[in-house]
Amino acid sequence: xxxxxxxxIRLDERxxxxxxxxxxxxxxxxxxxxxxxxxxxxxxxxxxxxLGKKKLKLIESLPENWLPTENSIKxxxxxxxxxxxxxxxxxxxxxxxxxxxxxxxxxKKWLPIPQEYxxxxxxxxxxxxxxxxxxxxxxxxxxxxxxxxxxxxxLARTYIWKTNTTAALKEAWPEMTPFCANLEKTIPFSxxxxxxxxxxxxxxxxxRNKAA
Numbered sequence: 001x002x003x004x005x006x007x008x009i010r011l012d013e014r015x016x017x018x019x020x021x022x023x024x025x026x027x028x029x030x031x032x033x034x035x036x037x038x039x040x041x042x043x044x045x046x047x048x049x050x051l052g053k054k055k056l057k058l059i060e061s062l063p064e065n066w067l068p069t070e071n072s073i074k075x076x077x078x079x080x081x082x083x084x085x086x087x088x089x090x091x092x093x094x095x096x097x098x099x100x101x102x103x104x105x106x107x108k109k110w111l112p113i114p115q116e117y118x119x120x121x122x123x124x125x126x127x128x129x130x131x132x133x134x135x136x137x138x139x140x141x142x143x144x145x146x147x148x149x150x151x152x153x154x155l156a157r158t159y160i161w162k163t164n165t166t167a168a169l170k171e172a173w174p175e176m177t178p179f180c181a182n183l184e185k186t187i188p189f190s191x192x193x194x195x196x197x198x199x200x201x202x203x204x205x206x207x208r209n210k211a212a
Contacts, residue, residue: 040089
C-alpha cells in the first residue's frame with residue numbers, strides 16, 4: 001500500500017538562513033524594490049547630467065558597441081571619495097538589503113561611457129545641489145530601511161533558532177507554515193507487508209472483553 005505524507009525536516013544552519021531570507025523577502029520585498037527603482041532613476045539622472053545634451057546626442061548617433069560600456073558611474077560630492085551608482089539600482093555588496101532579494105531581480109544594465117569618463121568621476125557635485133540633495137535623501141532612506149531589516153532579521157533568528165525541526169517551528173509559530181513548505185517535501189512511503197491474519201491467530205487477537 002502506498003500513500004503520501006508531508007514530512008518534517010531537521011533545521012540546520014543553511015535551512016534556518018533560508019527561512020529568515022524568505023520571511024524578510026515577504027516583509028520587505030516591495031520596499032526594497034522601490035528603493036532600487038529610485039536608485040536606478042537617480043543613476044540615470046547623474047548619467048544624463050554628467051554627459052550633457054550634446055554628448056548624449058553624439059553617443060546616440062554612434063554605431064552600436066562603438067563605445068565601451070559600464071554598469072555604473074562614479075560621482076564625487078565635494079571630497080576626494082567617490083560614490084558608485086549602478087544603472088540597475090543595485091546596492092553595495094555590504095548592504096543588508098542585497099541578501100534579501102535574488103540576484104535575478106536585478107539584471108545588470110550597461111550604458112556607453114566615453115573613454116575619458118571611465119577613469120574618473122563624471123562630475124564633482126556639491127551636497128546642496130538638487131541632485132546632491134536627492135542622493136543624500138536616498139542614502140538616508142536606505143540606511144533607515146537597512147536598520148529595519150537588520151532588526152527584523154535578529155528578531156526572526158531569536159525564535160527560528162529555538163526549534164530543531166519544521167514541525168516544531170510550525171507548532172510554535174503556525175504562521176511560518178507557508179515558509180516551511182518551501183523546505184519540506186512530500187514523499188511516497190510504503191506500508192510494510194504484515195501477515196496480520198497469521199499474527200492474530202498466533203496471539204489470539206483481537207482482544208475480546210471478558211464477561212463480567
